[in-house]
Amino acid sequence: MTIRVWDYLREYQEESEEILDSVRTVFESGRLVLGESVRGFEEEFAAFHGVDHCVGVDNGTNAVKLGLQALGVGPGDEVITVSNTAAPTIVAIDAVGATPVFVDVDPDTYLMDTDQVAAAVTERTRCLLPVHLYGQCVDTRPLRELAAERDLRVLEDCAQAHGARGRDGLAGTTGDAAAFSFYPTKVLGAYGDGGATTTSHDDVARKLRRLRYYGMEEQYYVVDVPGHNSRLDEVQAEILRRKLGRLDQYVADRRVVARRYEEGLADSGLTLPTTAPGNDHVYYVYVVRHPRREEIMARLRDRGIELNISYPWPVHTMSGFSHLGYPKGSLPVTEELAEQIFSLPMYPSLPRETQDRVITEIRDVLKHL
Numbered sequence: 537m538t539i540r541v542w543d544y545l546r547e548y549q550e551e552s553e554e555i556l557d558s559v560r561t562v563f564e565s566g567r568l569v570l571g572e573s574v575r576g577f578e579e580e581f582a583a584f585h586g587v588d589h590c591v592g593v594d595n596g597t598n599a600v601k602l603g604l605q606a607l608g609v610g611p612g613d614e615v616i617t618v619s620n621t622a623a624p625t626i627v628a629i630d631a632v633g634a635t636p637v638f639v640d641v642d643p644d645t646y647l648m649d650t651d652q653v654a655a656a657v658t659e660r661t662r663c664l665l666p667v668h669l670y671g672q673c674v675d676t677r678p679l680r681e682l683a684a685e686r687d688l689r690v691l692e693d694c695a696q697a698h699g700a701r702g703r704d705g706l707a708g709t710t711g712d713a714a715a716f717s718f719y720p721t722k723v724l725g726a727y728g729d730g731g732a733t734t735t736s737h738d739d740v741a742r743k744l745r746r747l748r749y750y751g752m753e754e755q756y757y758v759v760d761v762p763g764h765n766s767r768l769d770e771v772q773a774e775i776l777r778r779k780l781g782r783l784d785q786y787v788a789d790r791r792v793v794a795r796r797y798e799e800g801l802a803d804s805g806l807t808l809p810t811t812a813p814g815n816d817h818v819y820y821v822y823v824v825r826h827p828r829r830e831e832i833m834a835r836l837r838d839r840g841i842e843l844n845i846s847y848p849w850p851v852h853t854m855s856g857f858s859h860l861g862y863p864k865g866s867l868p869v870t871e872e873l874a875e876q877i878f879s880l881p882m883y884p885s886l887p888r889e890t891q892d893r894v895i896t897e898i899r900d901v902l903k904h905l
């Protein structure tokens with residue numbers, strides 16, 4: 537049987553009663569859209585982070601998009617971010633009419649190289665968008681300082697970093713707003729699509745609530761500024777609400793898996809993930825690196841081990857973003873990484889025996905490379 541890079545079925549077996557009860561709770565509540573479950577989840581997710589507001593939305597891409605709009609980012613503005621991210625980060629910037637401006641990533645953590653950001657600021661820069669990639673936080677302190685000096689906003693992309701802690705605090709608490717995805721594979725995953733944007737600015741929260749509801753104040757049928765229909769689904773909210781109580785456990789289980797890879801693959805020849813000082817990594821994905829990635833992946837695939845690459849094509853090299861004008865070679869660290877990284881099976885309920893087989897097979901493949 538193929539070993540999958542991500543799988544939820546074992547977790548579902550353990551939690552199915554509660555998941556199905558969530559569905560029943562919503563269906564029997566008498567309110568199917570923006571009801572008690574969304575309200576309750578928003579309150580509890582905000583409390584988990586110690587922020588004032590959480591606004592549930594339909595997915596992580598729109599959490600970024602609405603976050604940008606609520607922070608006042610629009611056509612003509614520039615947003616400084618990275619190309620080593622999931623394409624939706626950039627799609628969301630494009631969707632509000634703003635222009636993404638890329639800096640390269642740190643060669644050890646693969647996260648935004650914050651030293652490069654100041655030089656990328658122009659008259660048109662409006663927002664800095666760090667991505668807490670793979671489950672580890674960008675150090676937002678220099679970004680906040682720069683933002684204060686130049687009157688910029690900071691939006692954190694936390695789609696891969698639920699529960700992660702950086703030197704500056706919990707992911708999602710260090711910027712002006714933060715965008716989360718609850719896509720099923722994420723550290724806090726729904727049983728379908730979901731997202732949320734958090735903030736402690738009252739005015740930003742109010743804009744977010746309007747933006748996800750056509751541009752209306754709820755129950756008030758007037759649009760002042762046209763918005764979207766981007767509501768978090770009530771059933772997904774109820775599932776997320778219950779799973780939120782287990783987020784710390786999911787993270788602890790992911791760390792156990794990571795430690796076992798670390799021990800099992802030490803001196804194997806693979807470059808293992810580096811955690812920056814002061815960080816609590818949540819291992820959304822376990823990214824390793826090797827110059828002969830293609831051969832390694834092919835041989836492991838032959839042995840029934842599925843692997844993934846996050847991400848094989850840096851966003852600036854995609855045809856849909858060629859108009860941004862970043863030729864090949866313009867972000868050398870990002871481009872080299874994209875050719876060498878791959879991700880090992882990682883999810884909280886990954887059985888120990890399965891992981892041991894992955895480790896044994898990798899060691900064997902590397903020995904005979």
Ligand SMILES: *Cc1c(COP(=O)(O)O)cnc(C)c1O
Nearest residue numbers: 595596597622624625695717719
């Ligand atoms: C998953 C992800 C998104 C998009 O989330 P969706 O819920 O799939 O729309 C955005 N940014 C990053 C970094 C992601 O990993």
